[in-house]
Amino acid sequence: MRLCTPSDSGVDLARVNLKNTIMGQPAIEFLSLTKDYPRGQWKRGVVRSLDSLTFEVEEGEVFGFLGPNGAGKTTTLKCVMGLIFPTAGTARVRGRSIDDVQMHREIGYLPEQPYFYDYLTARELLDYFARFFGYGVAERQERVAYFLERVRLTPFADVQLRKFSKGMLQRAGIAQAILHDPQVVFLDEPMSGLDPIGRREVRDIILELKEKGRTVFFSTHVLTDAEMLCDRVAVLVGGKLQGIGSPAEIVSIEVQGMEILCEVGPPRQLPAGLAERATRSGNRYRIQVPEAQLYDTLAQLRGCEARILSVAPLRPTLEDYFMRLVEHPNQAAVAESAGERA
Amino acid sequence: MSVAARARFTWGTAAAIPLLFLAIVPLQKAIDSYPSRMSAPEALWLRSGAFLKAISMGYDSLLADIYWTRAVQYYGAQFETGGAQFPELYPLMSIALTLDPRLTVVPRTGSILLSEPAPVGAGRPDQAVQLLGQAIAANHDDWQLYASLGFVYYWYMKDYTHASQVYLEGSQYAGAPVWMKGMAARIAELGGSRDTSVMVWSEIYQTTSEPRARENAREHLMALRAQADIEALQKIVDNYRGPIMRITSLQDLVEDRLLPSVPVDPAGVAYVIDGWGRVGLDPASPVRLDILEPTKHDAAAP
Amino acid sequence: MAGTVAINTFREAVRDRVLYNLVLFALAMMAAAVLVGQVTIGIERQVILNLGLTAISLIGTAMAVFIGVRLVYKEIEKRTLYTLLAKPVRRWEFLVGKFAGLVLTLAVNTALMTLGLAAALFYVTRGFGRADVSIAVAVYFILLGLALITALALFFSCFPTPILSTLLTLGLFVAGQFSSALREYGKLAHTRALAVILGAIYYLLPNFHNFNAITAAAHGDVIPGALILHNTLYAVLYIAVVLLGASAIFANVNLK
Numbered sequence: 001m002r003l004c005t006p007s008d009s010g011v012d013l014a015r016v017n018l019k020n021t022i023m024g025q026p027a028i029e030f031l032s033l034t035k036d037y038p039r040g041q042w043k044r045g046v047v048r049s050l051d052s053l054t055f056e057v058e059e060g061e062v063f064g065f066l067g068p069n070g071a072g073k074t075t076t077l078k079c080v081m082g083l084i085f086p087t088a089g090t091a092r093v094r095g096r097s098i099d100d101v102q103m104h105r106e107i108g109y110l111p112e113q114p115y116f117y118d119y120l121t122a123r124e125l126l127d128y129f130a131r132f133f134g135y136g137v138a139e140r141q142e143r144v145a146y147f148l149e150r151v152r153l154t155p156f157a158d159v160q161l162r163k164f165s166k167g168m169l170q171r172a173g174i175a176q177a178i179l180h181d182p183q184v185v186f187l188d189e190p191m192s193g194l195d196p197i198g199r200r201e202v203r204d205i206i207l208e209l210k211e212k213g214r215t216v217f218f219s220t221h222v223l224t225d226a227e228m229l230c231d232r233v234a235v236l237v238g239g240k241l242q243g244i245g246s247p248a249e250i251v252s253i254e255v256q257g258m259e260i261l262c263e264v265g266p267p268r269q270l271p272a273g274l275a276e277r278a279t280r281s282g283n284r285y286r287i288q289v290p291e292a293q294l295y296d297t298l299a300q301l302r303g304c305e306a307r308i309l310s311v312a313p314l315r316p317t318l319e320d321y322f323m324r325l326v327e328h329p330n331q332a333a334v335a336e337s338a339g340e341r342a
Numbered sequence: 343m344s345v346a347a348r349a350r351f352t353w354g355t356a357a358a359i360p361l362l363f364l365a366i367v368p369l370q371k372a373i374d375s376y377p378s379r380m381s382a383p384e385a386l387w388l389r390s391g392a393f394l395k396a397i398s399m400g401y402d403s404l405l406a407d408i409y410w411t412r413a414v415q416y417y418g419a420q421f422e423t424g425g426a427q428f429p430e431l432y433p434l435m436s437i438a439l440t441l442d443p444r445l446t447v448v449p450r451t452g453s454i455l456l457s458e459p460a461p462v463g464a465g466r467p468d469q470a471v472q473l474l475g476q477a478i479a480a481n482h483d484d485w486q487l488y489a490s491l492g493f494v495y496y497w498y499m500k501d502y503t504h505a506s507q508v509y510l511e512g513s514q515y516a517g518a519p520v521w522m523k524g525m526a527a528r529i530a531e532l533g534g535s536r537d538t539s540v541m542v543w544s545e546i547y548q549t550t551s552e553p554r555a556r557e558n559a560r561e562h563l564m565a566l567r568a569q570a571d572i573e574a575l576q577k578i579v580d581n582y583r584g585p586i587m588r589i590t591s592l593q594d595l596v597e598d599r600l601l602p603s604v605p606v607d608p609a610g611v612a613y614v615i616d617g618w619g620r621v622g623l624d625p626a627s628p629v630r631l632d633i634l635e636p637t638k639h640d641a642a643a644p
Numbered sequence: 645m646a647g648t649v650a651i652n653t654f655r656e657a658v659r660d661r662v663l664y665n666l667v668l669f670a671l672a673m674m675a676a677a678v679l680v681g682q683v684t685i686g687i688e689r690q691v692i693l694n695l696g697l698t699a700i701s702l703i704g705t706a707m708a709v710f711i712g713v714r715l716v717y718k719e720i721e722k723r724t725l726y727t728l729l730a731k732p733v734r735r736w737e738f739l740v741g742k743f744a745g746l747v748l749t750l751a752v753n754t755a756l757m758t759l760g761l762a763a764a765l766f767y768v769t770r771g772f773g774r775a776d777v778s779i780a781v782a783v784y785f786i787l788l789g790l791a792l793i794t795a796l797a798l799f800f801s802c803f804p805t806p807i808l809s810t811l812l813t814l815g816l817f818v819a820g821q822f823s824s825a826l827r828e829y830g831k832l833a834h835t836r837a838l839a840v841i842l843g844a845i846y847y848l849l850p851n852f853h854n855f856n857a858i859t860a861a862a863h864g865d866v867i868p869g870a871l872i873l874h875n876t877l878y879a880v881l882y883i884a885v886v887l888l889g890a891s892a893i894f895a896n897v898n899l900k
Contacts, residue, residue: 081730084898085345099344101734109730115723117652119659131648132731176727348895355892362885367847369878373854374824376871415825 025095027184027215028057028080032089035075035239049075051239052089057217057232059183062210064226064247065219066318067236068326073219074112076236077188081109093184105133108177112188114169118162122153122172125161126179133180147175152201166193174205185209187218191225203229223318233318235325242325247318257314258294260287262306271300288314389433391440406442409434413448414552417455421554426461432469439473443480449473450490454546454555457498462558467498486549488512489522493542496529506530521545540566564608564629571605575613575621589615645733646741653745654752657711665703666753670760672699677764688768693862696761697782701858703757704750704790705817711749712797713809715742720804720899729899736891743798743887750790758783773864781872782861788879789855793817795886796850802894820852850882 033053036046050072057063067073078084080091080098096103116125126144135143148154151171156164164172170193177185190206191199206229209216220226226233227247234244264270265283274297278285285306289297294311301308395402413434420428435452438445453470455463474491481487488508495505506529513522521541528538540563547559578600579589585598592615595601604612611627623629676695716739719725728738762779766772796816800809823846830842854875860867 078726078899081726083726083729085348085896097344099347101732104730104732107730109727111723111726111730113723114727116727117656117724119656120652128648128652129727129731132645132733173727351895352892355888359885359888362881362888363848366878366881366885369874369881370847370851370854372874373851373871373878376868411822411825415828418828419824 025059026056027059027061027094028063028217029092030055030076030089031091033076033079033086033091034088035072035079035084036087049239050079050086053236053239053241054089055234055241055244057215059215060210060213061231062206062216062229063218064230064233065217065236066221066223066226066233066322067219068221071236072239073236074188075239077109077111077186077219080107080186105180106183108180108182108185110170110173110177110185110187110190112192114173116161116169116172116176119160121158121160122148122164122175123157125172126176129176130179143179147179150205151175167195167198170194170198171201174202178205178209182214184215184217187216189220190218191220191222199225223322227318235322237326243321257288257290258311259314260289260294260297260301260311261285261309262287262301263309264301264304264306268304268306270304270306274300284309389437391437394437395441403442403445406438406445406448409438409441410445410448413438413452421461428455428464431464432456432466432473435473436476439476443477446477446481446484446487449477450486451550451552451555453490453494454550454552454558457494458555458558462554467494470494470498483515485512485515485518485522488515488518489545492522492525493546496542497539502529536566536570561630562633565631565634568607568623568629569631569634571607572613572621572623575605579615579619579621589619590617591615592621645737646744649728649733649738649741650744650748653715653742654748657746657749660711665707666756666760669699669703669757673760673764677767689765690862692761692765692768693779694858696757696764697779697786697858697861700754700757700761700783701786701789701856704754704786705793707753708746708750708790708793709797709810709813709817712746712794713801713806713813715746715798716801716894717804717806717809725899735895739798739802739890739894740887743794746794746798747791750794751787754783754787754790776864778857778861778865778867781867782857784872785855785857785875788875789852792850792852792855792879792882792886795883795890799886799890799893802890802897816850817852820850822853823849823851824853851878854878 030053033050034048035050036048039045039047053072053076065073065076075084079086080093082098082101082104091098093103094106096106117128120128123144126147127140130140130143145154148157151174153168153171153175156168161169161172170190174187174190177187187206190202194202203225206216206218230247232244232246235242262285263283264285269275270278270285274287275285277289278287280286287297291313298308298311394405413431416430416434417428420426420431431452435448435456439448449470453474456470456473457463457465457467459465471491471494474487474494478484478487478491489512492505492508492512495501495508506526509522509529510526512518513526525538525541528535528541532538543559543562543566547556547563550556550559575592578595582589582595582598582600589595592601592604592613596604606612607623607627607629609627609629611624611629613621614624615621623631673692673696677692719728725738729735758779762772765776765779793813797809797813800812803809826842826849827846830839830846857867
């Protein structure tokens with residue numbers, strides 16, 4: 001166990017402790033996970049849904065699993081849960097193989113578009129799932145009440161799930177995923193179908209889990225969420241891992257530039273060279289220039305007495321990176337080495 | 343479960359299942375050995391063939407087959423374990439016939455099973471007559487039904503008048519064999535003569551497929567033959583005016599050259615003569631003459 | 645684990661309003677009790693028992709089949725199985741739990757119907773005698789049969805073909821009622837090979853006829869203790885076979 005030194009200022013102590021508890025073992029390891037499906041009705045040939053997926057997720061990370069529809073994200077999660085069986089390869093969670101049923105004690109899972117027993121109430125559902133973990137009656141009731149409150153479902157605790165809205169179901173789903181305090185939480189599209197308030201709540205819960213040192217692995221389409229929440233992301237396209245690293249590292253591959261927002265009113269005008277490249281709306285112009293030309297451009301603008309409204313770096317988004325990967329898989333640089341945490 | 347563990351579980355189960363079945367078989371045998379009250383298949387709920395026909399929605403001939411199957415199964419079960427009581431036999435057969443009046447195997451085989459006295463059958467030739475009557479009403483030109491009916495009258499009920507009438511009527515329909523008319527005449531003339539009986543039982547033996555009925559016919563034929571043999575032998579013994587004072591064994595007749603060898607009955611067992619000079623079957627012989635005794639009618643209502 | 649699943653399965657059946665059939669049954673029995681006196685003489689007891697026990701058996705069978713074939717299929721279709729299998733519960737534990745839950749439901753249903761039957765019987769015969777012990781045995785046998793049907797239905801429920809599963813389960817039930825006819829055919833068969841094959845089929849098929857003691861109960865026969873034991877063992881063994889088979893199959897299913 002590594003002792004904390006003064007240079008660790010700013011690092012959350014709990015997180016560090018947990019991370020190193022199991023001698024540096026990753027929270028999740030994917031080891032050449034491969035899944036083939038028979039092609040079509042007559043089963044001639046196969047469709048490779050996952051292709052030798054290999055990567056690791058560290059303890060205490062919030063890890064985003066990105067990819068377009070059909071990339072294999074849900075297939076990956078179903079393999080981990082034991083709902084489907086890999087054709088080759090395996091995975092481990094906290095050192096335990098996915099074949100080990102005891103592994104499930106340490107994980108929580110929220111499937112995409114969860115379905116629950118609609119004849120149960122929220123309280124009964126949580127109580128039912130809690131029973132699989134061997135809690136005593138009192139503790140079970142306590143946990144159920146606490147997590148109902150945590151996902152703000154207490155007022156609806158005794159309403160049958162068939163009457164729940166999608167957002168409420170999602171919240172109930174999160175509650176059942178975490179009520180046994182698992183070390184690793186798997187969430188499949190946790191924000192889908194939620195209104196902004198709901199999404200905010202889910203984000204808060206994820207952050208809270210991270211603060212407690214839990215590992216969160218979630219798949220999503222919403223890249224801004226991934227950018228905001230994740231320590232690292234992986235991008236899956238066509239069953240193959242295309243890129244892995246922290247969002248910042250991934251997008252830093254992109255060429256940077258600067259964007260200037262300025263206002264030039266009559267009778268003054270932008271210099272011709274700039275006017276061609278600018279986007280105009282009324283008297284306002286938005287000009288993008290390479291970083292090296294920033295000061296020259298500013299000088300030109302001063303020359304025409306333009307009013308500078310803002311100067312900001314052109315930040316490529318994860319979305320740009322993502323779209324490039326989707327359109328041209330295997331051609332983007334992979335920041336594998338950058339994926340190691342500093 | 344890992345791939346290996348799953349494979350072990352699957353194959354282990356595949357091996358365990360046949361073993362478990364091996365344990366199930368003796369259990370089932372033990373259960374089957376209980377008296378028929380427990381395992382009898384019959385709770386004959388719907389006794390009305392007409393009602394069943396109405397509700398069968400057109401699948402009546404299939405239902406008829408099922409009922410006939412039940413009748414056969416019932417007969418078999420009762421024969422084995424039922425203490426030779428067949429109360430549901432007639433109702434089952436009647437229902438089958440109502441459902442499919444052209445299922446003539448029912449009255450033809452069924453009439454024998456109904457008529458034969460216990461333990462082979464129900465001992466109810468009157469029910470057999472009813473059943474055949476029901477069948478003839480729907481198949482009035484089927485000569486085989488008349489032959490069956492004639493046989494029941496002749497053999498089981500000793501009603502020679504009706505027997506003769508029925509044989510005569512049946513003889514006029516297409517396909518009727520030549521002997522039917524002759525049979526009608528013989529019966530009218532001679533009543534229950536042995537030759538007639540032999541002819542009648544021979545016909546049954548050749549045309550019936552139900553094994554017990556067939557076996558039954560064979561036994562009757564053997565008995566009739568033995569009866570004829572005994573009468574002939576008795577005549578020889580009675581007319582003996584030879585040197586031996588009292589014949590104690592048929593071997594004596596052989597030595598006296600009245601017989602080429604000691605005659606054997608249809609089962610191959612030698613005939614014997616008792617202390618009173620009466621020729622008869624060896625007690626060890628499987629041939630039995632008592633099955634030729636007049637049938638007793640059970641006049642109990644169905 | 646299996647027990648947890650079982651209780652939940654029971655709860656689902658209750659909330660599914662499946663047990664409302666009991667109300668119908670109770671009404672029917674009451675009507676029969678009142679009418680039977682008008683319609684027959686001397687066999688009121690037999691009629692009530694035959695009617696009642698047959699109804700209990702048939703209603704139970706219908707429940708076992710129609711609920712049973714959806715036990716697993718529904719959880720797969722509705723994907724409720726996803727969250728469940730993420731818990732530390734093995735697939736076979738899930739199956740056994742579903743089985744136990746439905747059998748529990750059927751047991752409760754049967755017990756309540758039997759009470760209704762006893763009430764109707766009491767109304768008609770004004771008293772219970774030693775002969776009526778056979779009624780309890782007959783009901784127990786019916787329950788054994790229902791457990792076996794449930795196991796079969798559960799087995800077919802593992803396949804994503806609800807209509808076919810229903811037909812197959814019903815088909816096995818019907819075949820099992822008439823399997824003794826097969827054996828008779830076997831004895832009548834002309835070739836030894838056919839007799840052996842038919843005999844083998846007889847032993848392979850689930851013999852539901854074993855569990856039919858309705859006639860015996862109607863006549864107040866004493867049912868030997870050894871037969872009760874044998875029937876119980878038969879049911880236990882056969883159910884074990886079916887559940888093992890279902891577990892082996894289900895353990896290898898990739899859930900969509």
